[in-house]
Amino acid sequence: MPFLRTLTPDLQPATTAGVVQEVSPWDIALCVTGTFISCENALVIAVLFYTPTLRAPMFILIGSLAVSDLLAGLGLILNFIFTYLIDDSVESVTLLSVGLLISAFSASVFNILAITVDRYLSLYNALTYHTERTVTFTYMMVVFIWVTCVTLGLLPALGWNCLKDSSTCSICRPVTKNNAVALAVTFLLVFALMMQLYLQICKIALRHAQQIAVQHQFMAISTTKGVSTLSAILCAFGVCWLPFAMYSIVADSSYPMIYTYATVLPATCCSVINPVIYAFRNPDIQKSLWMACCGCVPSNLSLRPRTSSDV
Numbered sequence: 001m002p003f004l005r006t007l008t009p010d011l012q013p014a015t016t017a018g019v020v021q022e023v024s025p026w027d028i029a030l031c032v033t034g035t036f037i038s039c040e041n042a043l044v045i046a047v048l049f050y051t052p053t054l055r056a057p058m059f060i061l062i063g064s065l066a067v068s069d070l071l072a073g074l075g076l077i078l079n080f081i082f083t084y085l086i087d088d089s090v091e092s093v094t095l096l097s098v099g100l101l102i103s104a105f106s107a108s109v110f111n112i113l114a115i116t117v118d119r120y121l122s123l124y125n126a127l128t129y130h131t132e133r134t135v136t137f138t139y140m141m142v143v144f145i146w147v148t149c150v151t152l153g154l155l156p157a158l159g160w161n162c163l164k165d166s167s168t169c170s171i172c173r174p175v176t177k178n179n180a181v182a183l184a185v186t187f188l189l190v191f192a193l194m195m196q197l198y199l200q201i202c203k204i205a206l207r208h209a210q211q212i213a214v215q216h217q218f219m220a221i222s223t224t225k226g227v228s229t230l231s232a233i234l235c236a237f238g239v240c241w242l243p244f245a246m247y248s249i250v251a252d253s254s255y256p257m258i259y260t261y262a263t264v265l266p267a268t269c270c271s272v273i274n275p276v277i278y279a280f281r282n283p284d285i286q287k288s289l290w291m292a293c294c295g296c297v298p299s300n301l302s303l304r305p306r307t308s309s310d311v
Contacts, residue, residue, distance in 0.1 A: 026261040027080055030268060034076025037271045041070040043289075044279045051288045057138035061115045062278050062285075064142045068107035068149075069271040075100040076268060094174055095157045102175070103153030106183070108271055110145045112237065113190050115278060120197045123204045155179060162253075169253035171260045177252050184248040187241060194237070198230050233277055240270035 044066040048054050079097050086093060122129045161174035170180035244263040251259065279285050290297050 023084060026258075026265070027083060029265060030076050030261075031080035033265070033268050033272065034073040034080070037073030037268070038070055038077065039073075040272065040275045041066040041073065044275050044285070045070065047279075047285055047288045047292065050292075051284075054284060054288065055135065057133050057135055058115075058118060059284075060135065060138045060142060061111060061118055062282070064145065065108060065111035065115065065274060065278060068104050068111055069274055071100065072104035072108055072268070072271050075104050091163055094163070095161065098156050098161075098172070098174060099153035101153075102156070102183070103149045105267070105271075106152050107146060107149040108274065109187060109190055109241070110149060111142075112274070112278075113194060114141060114145060116194050116197050120201055123201055123208075152183070166253065171248060171251050171253060171255060173253060180248045184245040187245045191238060191241070191245075195234060198234050202230060236273055236277070237270060240266050240273070243267075 045063060048059055048063045048066070075097065078100065082093050082097050118133070121133065156174055156179070160176055160179050162169040162176045163174045166173075168176050168178075170177045172180060175183075244267040247259065247263045280289075287297050
């Protein structure tokens with residue numbers, strides 16, 4: 001939610017003729033990050049769209065995550081354009097930028113939570129998962145996520161903004177302090193739920209490994225690697241988003257803008273990491289990428305189909 005150049009009224013960019021506005025290196029970094037995010041996730045969406053075999057519930061969730069991250073990247077680019085090429089003192093422009101970024105990043109976080117829940121259910125209900133977890137149910141969950149996140153993005157346009165009272169602004173104008181705190185607390189609850197789910201996933205995986213005595217050595221190594229991967233995923237998510245969430249709770253528009261930039265940039269990097277964690281590590285998506293790029297699949301690429309329980 002880096003609507004940074006509109007943090008305070010006195011920091012609005014000059015739009016009068018003959019005035020040259022200095023471009024902030026932070027804004028350039030965010031725009032470059034947004035461009036990379038857009039390209040990366042557009043590739044994931046293209047692979048999923050043009051590969052008919054990638055229609056399982058897991059890939060629907062991955063596709064929804066890629067769409068949200070793509071919109072987040074485009075939002076960062078538009079924010080740069082609105083700041084330096086368009087008069088962003090116009091309320092409609094500011095509210096459009098804010099709404100897109102809130103909706104996209106909120107959807108990204110909730111889609112990651114949905115993928116985590118999907119992985120947990122695939123282990124907890126391993127025998128009935130494929131019969132209970134239908135494509136229709138997954139689409140309904142994705143629709144619910146997007147309706148919720150679009151509603152959150154519309155709140156500033158519906159009056160939950162500080163355009164008329166700058167004293168109520170959060171670190172991201174025109175989002176109010178109360179709205180920003182509510183979003184940050186929601187993220188912390190999501191993060192706590194993800195930690196609990198990943199802990200349960202680790203417990204189930206370890207219990208399954210212990211039950212297979214014949215493959216004890218192999219499973220021990222495999223499970224240890226899986227637990228390490230889960231820890232890395234959770235740590236990456238926390239490192240990216242926790243600083244911004246905590247800073248949103250304690251700070252407001254009177255704080256130096258440099259601190260906001262320093263916490264927003266890592267948060268946007270989460271959308272850079274997501275395709276690597278949830279898409280490019282998937283063997284089925286890797287096969288599709290190889291087929292699209294060179295028309296062949298490397299012999300060392302695993303032929304085992306990826307399941308939702310995989311890390």
